[in-house]
Amino acid sequence: MKNEKTREPLLRLAKRDTVSPARAVAVRAAAIALALLFCGIFFVCVTDSSITDVYAAMISGTFRSSITVNTFFKEACMLLIIAVGLAPAFKMSFWNIGAQGQVLAGGMAAAMWLFYLGNDLPNAVILPLMFVSAAVGGGIWALIPAVFRVKFTTNETLFTLMMNYIAIQLIKFLRITWSPIHALGMISRKSGTLPSLFGNANALIYVIAALAVILMYVYMNKTKHGYEISVIGEAPNTARYAGISEFRVIIRTAFISGAVCGIAGFLYVSAIDHTISETMGGGYGFTAVIVAWLAKFNPIFMTLISMLISFVRTGSREIVSRNTTTLDSSIANINIGIFLFFMLGCEFFLNYKVVFRGGKETGK
Amino acid sequence: MNNEIAVKLTGITKRFGTVTANSGVTMDVRRGEVLALLGENGSGKTTLMNMLSGIYFPDEGEIEINGKKASIRSPKDAFELGIGMIHQHFKLVDVFTAAENVVLGLPGGMLLNLREAKEKIRSICEKYGFETDPDKKVYSMSVSEKQTLEIIKVLYRGADILILDEPTAVLTPQETERLFSVIRNMRADGKSIIIITHKLHEVMEISDRVAILRRGEYITTLETKDADEKTLAEAMVGEKLALNIDRPQPEGVVKRLSVKDLSCVSADGVPTLCGVSFDAYGGEILGIAGISGCGQKELLESIAGLQKTEPGSSIIYSPDGGEDEELVGKSPREIRALGVALSFVPEDRLGMGLVGSMGMTDNMMLKSYGEGSPVFLHKKEPQDLAESVREDLGVVTPSLATPVRRLSGGNVQKVLVGREIAEAPSVLMTAYAVRGLDINTSYAIYDLLNEQKKKGVAVIYVGEDIDVLLELCDRILVLCGGKVSGIVDARSATKEEIGLYMTKIGGPNA
Structure with a gap:
């Protein structure tokens, strides 16, 4: 027998039983700090600036003026709304990867009213119509895979993913059919624009995001529906024994999940883009999947993570704008990638402990 | 160095966070012997064996294999030392055949030589008396066949120290017999076999020596021939025990449930129940015996409304002072x-009836959460209920919010059975209520069922252990292939009689 056989391994992994809240916060904070450090180093490498300049630029790009601050909050809120929408579906182990499609479907439903009746109906009528139909549109987009999952046990991950592409093609079709949009980009109509509140055009987005977070928190933690979602997500057989109808709960939850994403689509059409395009939301439908997961479906964490991602995005954009000759706007995505890498990586250290030779496996 | 010692553990300690699972365990296993590892739930048997099979690494202590110090860092190291463990939950790939599962993960070239593997599997089977078809897919295997395959898997890898974790928990008496004869063949071949079990009569039957653990500590090793069930049980729990199940005479018996011509067909169109008819009475315990998968589950689920029944089936429920109801x-x-309650303890203990990530409180309201406000949950009543179940049944849990999957098997089952009893049902159906439980907890559950019986509840008890059925129940209904093979008086029936009913419709009279 080889001698090394009798030695304890240099490194081994021990599963942690529980993690104290303080430790969890510390590990995550360290991950965020490291992510920001790497983002900085990355920029130092691709630009000529020093690391302090990079951070100064990122901070000033986000907080310099009320316009930049508003952009920062607006993007964080949109990401947050979509993530909040995904949370109940994920909690139910319904892997909804179709948030992007649900946002687009909601956007299309809202834009339909805007395009056809935007000059004939007052805001008080058209905005609620747009809101409700966007929710229904997004809801239906999620409902279709849900029905197939329950009735034919199809895989909802693939199904919801494919629904994204159907939505993208539909939008392309509509842009051509509604040729003015195709030509001009914007649907300019008398009404159908979300009004400002306290002089801030984005204020209603913030209000809706805050409401979405609070209502979803209550829905998932305090209501019977939320309880049914947890049971089905965790133990489908137990749900059957308790007489919970899987069909009803999955259909209902998928619809609610899609509806919240659809509302995000409504906001894009009525407050941000004033049109529909296949790039609406800039892929937030996918980023939100990770936000929801990282936050373990906890709306408070979702808020924090959304803000961080938005900060990385606006900060990166600022640096790109200062180096337009050498950098491209897709740099922001690289930085978000770095950020998510660290955030997801730190989950490993929360679940496992690395024990060095001679160390004790007595993790807290 | 004594060459007869195959495994020697010295001062093995393992902690998980603040919990010490094993503390200074020192024991040995000889070559060519069957060592039974006995201990209550949570006494650290599985943890100790996991350290031998490379799943955990001990915090302190030494392991010697065949007289040489060994450091077992991974299951691969364990294999190289000739240690193979057969876990309670099988680790097989469902869509693969037996042979494919056996060669899975073995080193080799790019191409699989399944023909050679099958030859070797056949020779292993012949040598030890297994029956298996190397081309059979795992998903079409019975539990016993899967277990056989797991054993073949470790033998194929050349193991000569085998660890079996509660191998008989899911087997019928006949399957257990077959397993034991295989174990005896392996012992005759000079292999060391460590068997973890709760069933004392099996310990007496199969083992040469018994090592006893209590709360993570090694107590003693006894020669089986010098021990009896009572001394073993007492060594295990550390106090005097009376190994008798109470069976009060039924009083005020009334008909509660009348099942007539109950038939069920599985999703694949296979009949699972054919014309089952029987009556269940309040104030008695009706046992249901049968080889696993003979319709026990379908029967209970039909009564609980969870199974689609065939036309012509009828289940009449007669409540006290009320109209008869067709269920x-x-x-x-x-x-x-x-008032018809069902608690079914599945093999994984959690899958049917509890939600692992939820605490006791949330699990208590699983079946009653719909009451009260149409929108919001009320946690007050379930919390009180959880508190009283915890107190009455002695559930050991750090808090009512601790996820039940963190509790030990016995405590999980107490939560499950406790919730059903708390509903004050008039028909209480339990299936495998003591599955994998240690003696003390099992007796606590029998007491609970007897209490319900005395209250006039019609108790239907589906069990695996015929000895227990004969001691606990008033009548025993034996199922065989989805049909009622016979209904016998448990006070006069014998184990052999039940065994005959289990394998042949009509039993001894047929």
Whole structure:
């Protein structure tokens, strides 16, 4: 027998039983700090600036003026709304990867009213119509895979993913059919624009995001529906024994999940883009999947993570704008990638402990 | 160095966070012997064996294999030392055949030589007396066949120290017999076999020596021939025990449930129940015996409204001072509301009836959460209920919010059975209520069922252990292939009689 056989391994992994809240916060904070450090180093490498300049630029790009601050909050809120929408579906182990499609479907439903009746109906009528139909549109987009999952046990991950592409093609079709949009980009109509509140055009987005977070928190933690979602997500057989109808709960939850994403689509059409395009939301439908997961479906964490991602995005954009000759706007995505890498990586250290030779496996 | 010692453990300690699972365990296993590892739930048997098989690494202590110090860092190291473990939960790939599962993960070239593997599997089977078809897919295997395959898997890898974790928990008496004869063949071949079990009569039957653990500590090793069930049980729990199940005479017996011509067909169109008819009475315990998968599950689920029954089936429920009700066609919730409760303990203990990530409180309201406000949950009543179940049944849990999957098997089952009893049902159905439980907890559950019986509840008890059925129940209904093979008086029936009914419709009279 080889001698090394009798030695304890240099490194081994021990599963942690529980993690104290303080430790969890510390590990995550360290991950965020490291992510920001790497983002900085990355920029130092691709630009000529020093690391302090990079951070100064990122901070000033986000907080310099009320316009930049508003952009920062607006993007964080949109990401947050979509993530909040995904949370109940994920909690139910319904892997909804179709948030992007649900946002687009909601956007299309809202834009339909805007395009056809935007000059004939007052805001008080058209905005609620747009809101409700966007929710229904997004809801239906999620409902279709849900029905197939329950009735034919199809895989909802693939199904919801494919629904994204159907939505993208539909939008392309509509842009051509509604040729003015195709030509001009914007649907300019008398009404159908979300009004400002306290002089801030984005204020209603913030209000809706805050409401979405609070209502979803209550829905998932305090209501019977939320309880049914947890049971089905965790133990489908137990749900059957308790007489919970899987069909009803999955259909209902998928619809609610899609509806919240659809509302995000409504906001894009009525407050941000004033049109529909296949790039609406800039892929937030996918980023939100990770936000929801990282936050373990906890709306408070979702808020924090959304803000961080938005900060990385606006900060990166600022640096790109200062180096337009050498950098491209897709740099922001690289930085978000770095950020998510660290955030997801730190989950490993929360679940496992690395024990060095001679160390004790007595993790807290 | 004594060459006869195959495994020697010295001062093995293993901690998980603040919990010490094993503390200074020192024991040995000889070559060519069957060592039974006995201990209550949570006494650290599985943890100790996991350290031998490379799943955990001990915090302190030494392991010697065949007289040489060994450091077992991974299951691969364990294999190289000739240690193979057969876990309670099988680790097989369902869509693969037996042979494919056996060669899975073995080193080799790019191409699989399944023919050679099958030859070797056949020779292993012949040598030890297994029966298996190397081309059979795992998903079409019975539990016993899967277990056989797991054993073949470790033998194929050349193991000569085999660890079996509660191998008989899911087997019928006949399957257990077959397993034991295989174990005896392996012992004759000079292999060391460590068997973890709760069943004392099996320990007496199969083992040469018994090592006893209590709360993570090694107590003693006894020669089986010098021990009896009572001394073993007492060594295990550390106090005097009376190994008798109480069986009060039924009083004030009334007909509660009348099942007539109950038939079920599985999703694949295979009949699972054929014309089952029987009556269940309040104030008695009706045992249901049978080889696993003979319709026990379908029978209980039909009564609870969870199974689609065939036309012509009828289940009449007669409540106290009320009209008779036909249960067929009612929803599970309506049936529960009438006072028919079902607790089914599945093999994984959690899958049917509990949600692992939820605490006791949230699990308590699983079947009653629909009451009260139409929108919001009320946690007050379930919390009180959880508190009283915890107190009455002695559930050991750090808090009512601790996820039940962190509790030990016995405590999980107490939560499950406790919730059903708390609903004050008039028909209480339990399946495998003591599955994998240690002696003390099992007796606590029998006491609970007897209490219900004394209250006039019609108790239907589906069990695996015929000895227990004969001691606990008033009558025993034996199922065989989805049909009622016979209904016998448990006070006069014998184990052999039941065994005959289990394997042949009509039993001894046929």
